[in-house]
Amino acid sequence: MVPEATMAQRISRAKRTVAGARFDRPGDVATVLRVLYLVFNEGYSGDVDLAAEAIRLTRQLAAAVDHPEVAGLLALMLLHHARRAARTAPDGSLVPLAEQDRGRWDTGAIAEGIGILQTALARDRLGEFQAQAAVAALHADAPTAEETDWVQIVEWYDELTRLTDSPVVRLNRAVAVGEADGPRAGLAALAELDASLPRHTAVAAYLHERDGDPVTAARLYAEAAHKASDLAERDHLTRQAARLNSRRPA
Template sequence: MDEDQLRRLIPQVIGVLVRRGADFAAAEDAVQDALVEALRVWAQDPPRDPAGWLITAAWRRFVDAVRSEEARRRREGRAGEEQAVDGAGAGDDTLQLYFLCAHPALSPASAVALTLRAVGGLTTRQIAAAYLVPEATMAQRISRAKRTLAGVRFDQPGDVTHVLRVLYLVFNEGYSGDVDLAAEAIRLARQLAAVVESEEADGLLALMLLHHARRPARTTADGALVPLRDQDRSLWDTEMIAHGVAILQAALAADRLGEFQAQAAIAALHADAQSVEETDWVQIVEWYDELVRLTDSPIARLNRAVALGEAADPWAGLEALGELDAALPRHAAAAAHLHERAGDRVSAARLYAEAAERAASLPERNHLMRQAARLNTALGRAPGSGGDVTGPH
């Protein structure tokens, strides 16, 4: 059994310990200890019943952590009574863990960390490495999250929407450390879709697959960003795209549209086009209209403005962009792109330079600086002078 298969058992094992009488925090700690032990010994001595081995090992660790001999006997007696139903409710346990780890009382960062540990089965070290923070910092974050949930019942109803947003946060982190968080988010989204009836869960899974299919073309060998219009589409994973589209079509057929289905529909239209010129921008604008109606998101409005600039003309896109707060993330980059499309390279160079100063990551900053330098070179000016240029907006 490989590590991914092992981690798929974690929600079931935590659920068994909670039904035996352990509280969530203690159960999660015990299962993590058992997971570490499994990774150490199974390579040489794999068990015939992996789930049973983990349940036994985790329960022993929980019992060992209970100081009172009387409390130990009481819990062990309860465990004996419930032994017959240990395997029941595994799907429900998984769903309840998703709900618990994405509880509204938690901050997004805490919900992400707890989901990766309790549902994903990652170690604190792996999560810390993925988010580029010290292991002690991540351990404190997870401990605080578990303290926040101390009074929440394991079987309390939850909100799938919160879970989906947490998984999307994980997905958007991409790859860092020794854990591929995008792939992990897809695995967790598949697991969630299997235990909950939700078109939006299917929509999120479709969206992740459609985005992930383009991953090989998103960066160069040296890590530089490649924008969608410049990507080598032969590198896209067509099988993954087809899978994502099939999941999306099934979800849309239920006629209960949600934001993740709308985003997936936009991604599917991009994935379906053989080139930027063949992209159905008119339909993309229509899907952005639906997304704005569902969410009223300023970012959705910004992306709609860019799509409108492609579907109609760049000035229409700029007019729509002008209605939005210029402090929005990537507002300057969107304006630069539309100005360049309109032939206003002077304003575009200046805006690319402004956007580079506000970039959220080094690869994005470098990409925007290259765009500014490219236009400045074409205009016959020294690289880096774009920030000093004035021109029409």
């Protein structure tokens, strides 16, 4: 969400900062958790072994540190990782959450993740990762996409917004609002956000399609595909645009 040159400068400053640091002193748990989540996300979108390694390290941290947010991150990773087998088709293409074969989800990982999350939430020290895990748990617990408790998901995104004030959280909240209260409400929530946000155009396309405007949706899907940096995501968005365009009269 920042220019590459800006990030390069931040990395250079960080290297200078830690150049003389000792590694025999406790660090900041929040920073460790964020790094672990970045590692997991990199693996989740690519190398599965990297995601599994992030889970392994987070388990070790949970065994060493009694912290509800450590448990929250572990639960979040398990709940996301449980869907790994269903996230892609045999040809490598992305399968949206609503279209995934839930019979391929890892029910053991889901049960473990929900159990860890419930124990963490009972401590009444809510944090960002616990709230994210609660959203993932509601998706994982729904027998079908149609039975997803979108109203409660919106409530959890409200909590996340309070905790983080993240524009990405607000973007995800707009999707949830569109599911809970209808696409017009989702589009209204989306209109309050910066249009340059990553995936903003893809969300707009989805909500316009749900609102019965396939022409606008197809145009926005194509625009979102052009902006996407991930090849699988780009191909998925391109197919969505082609699907809608194929339905238009000649």
